[in-house]
Amino acid sequence: MLLKNGHLIDPATRTAAPLDIRITNGIITELAPDLAPQNEEEILDLSGLTVAPGLVDTHVHFRDPGLTYKEDIRSGTRAAAAGGYTAVCCMPNTKPVCSSAEIVHEVEEKAREIGLCDANQTVSITKNFDGHTIDHLLDLPDDIKFITEDGNGVMNNATMARVFAVAAERGLTVMSHAEDREISPWDYRLAENIETVRNCHLAEYYGTRLHMCHVSTKESVDMVRQSRRRGAMVSCEVTPHHLWFDDSRLQYKVNPPIRKADDVAALVTAIKDGTVSCIGTDHAPHSAEDKAKGAAGMVGLETAFAVCYTKLCRMEGLPLEMLSFLMSSGPAQVLGLDEHKGRLVPGFDADIVLVDTDHMFTVHADELHSKSKNCPYDGESFYGQVMMTIKGGKVTYQKDKQ
Numbered sequence: 001m002l003l004k005n006g007h008l009i010d011p012a013t014r015t016a017a018p019l020d021i022r023i024t025n026g027i028i029t030e031l032a033p034d035l036a037p038q039n040e041e042e043i044l045d046l047s048g049l050t051v052a053p054g055l056v057d058t059h060v061h062f063r064d065p066g067l068t069y070k071e072d073i074r075s076g077t078r079a080a081a082a083g084g085y086t087a088v089c090c091m092p093n094t095k096p097v098c099s100s101a102e103i104v105h106e107v108e109e110k111a112r113e114i115g116l117c118d119a120n121q122t123v124s125i126t127k128n129f130d131g132h133t134i135d136h137l138l139d140l141p142d143d144i145k146f147i148t149e150d151g152n153g154v155m156n157n158a159t160m161a162r163v164f165a166v167a168a169e170r171g172l173t174v175m176s177h178a179e180d181r182e183i184s185p186w187d188y189r190l191a192e193n194i195e196t197v198r199n200c201h202l203a204e205y206y207g208t209r210l211h212m213c214h215v216s217t218k219e220s221v222d223m224v225r226q227s228r229r230r231g232a233m234v235s236c237e238v239t240p241h242h243l244w245f246d247d248s249r250l251q252y253k254v255n256p257p258i259r260k261a262d263d264v265a266a267l268v269t270a271i272k273d274g275t276v277s278c279i280g281t282d283h284a285p286h287s288a289e290d291k292a293k294g295a296a297g298m299v300g301l302e303t304a305f306a307v308c309y310t311k312l313c314r315m316e317g318l319p320l321e322m323l324s325f326l327m328s329s330g331p332a333q334v335l336g337l338d339e340h341k342g343r344l345v346p347g348f349d350a351d352i353v354l355v356d357t358d359h360m361f362t363v364h365a366d367e368l369h370s371k372s373k374n375c376p377y378d379g380e381s382f383y384g385q386v387m388m389t390i391k392g393g394k395v396t397y398q399k400d401k402q
Contacts, residue, residue, distance in 0.1 A: 006046030011325035054086030054351030059280035066095025084353035218266030237280030285372030309384030
């Protein structure tokens with residue numbers, strides 16, 4: 001396959017230039033201006049499009065197994081491909097809870113068979129989210145590297161200290177949903193901040209890799225900043241919806257909640273100064289019935305790039321190369337995929353997203369590929385439409401050809 005006439009963005013080298021890309025057996029093999037076709041290779045004319053590494057998401061909920069009326073691996077990876085994603089990391093709050101290697105491998109194999117998007121499945125920190133049992137962590141095979149209690153948070157300090165010690169010894173990354181559930185019913189800001197302090201300190205104390213999920217307050221992102229300055233192996237993500245909305249503009253139940261305008265400003269500052277490692281969507285599908293009953297969350301894979309491009313690049317002046325880093329190279333580094341994903345250079349996987357950055361479009365929730373339509377962007381307009389996604393040299397999504 002030969003991709004011609006596109007404007008290539010490679011965030012790792014800060015390349016932004018008109019370059020053609022040759023793909024052979026799913027791998028990028030050549031980059032150069034005006035490459036000549038070879039034999040009978042397929043040629044795609046990308047005139048007018050930005051060509052960037054396929055997006056990587058550190059935080060999705062595909063609800064499979066057990067909650068597939070909301071989403072499943074097929075619908076979730078279709079939504080991911082439509083949003084420009086070629087790899088995602090799935091949370092373990094399924095039914096049953098993902099507390100075993102068997103469930104991990106089942107989910108990842110389903111994604112491989114479907115072939116639209118790679119899926120990395122995480123394991124729960126405590127067995128079945130019981131809040132204290134961690135023996136299953138001692139038996140995890142070497143291919144499982146990420147543990148999280150996303151949606152819950154481990155309340156007991158002694159348990160969490162043991163978790164960080166085990167994770168450091170076994171080379172696991174703790175992905176932290178920061179919420180003290182005894183405090184969050186009456187002060188979710190304090191609930192997030194307290195657990196952020198605790199977990200950053202534990203990461204420093206034990207030398208454990210820690211990834212803070214959906215950081216949303218000015219205090220918590222500053223705690224991450226300070227911890228990183230002290231040399232801790234702490235990364236963090238922010239979500240598109242915590243960048244786009246503040247609580248004066250939207251009252252919509254997500255977890256953590258939509259914050260105040262000064263929190264949004266602090267997150268943007270943390271992106272610009274390098275504190276934030278990546279964008280994570282926290283794609284959280286719910287049926288209309290569950291949402292009406294108060295379920296927290298929203299779908300976000302198909303809108304993420306456009307929301308972030310409009311907010312960060314168009315409104316805040318962030319270079320497109322930096323946004324590409326936050327949505328490809330950065331999350332690939334967090335997930336340990338950066339030796340073969342997140343860059344457009346020879347030898348890397350041919351995972352590519354093609355975007356029309358000049359086209360403004362309107363989001364229609366009923367047209368999303370996710371099973372669930374809980375989308376507060378419905379009716380809003382953004383720049384930066386994903387036109388095509390290529391994974392391993394194969395087109396997995398093309399606008400208006402689905």
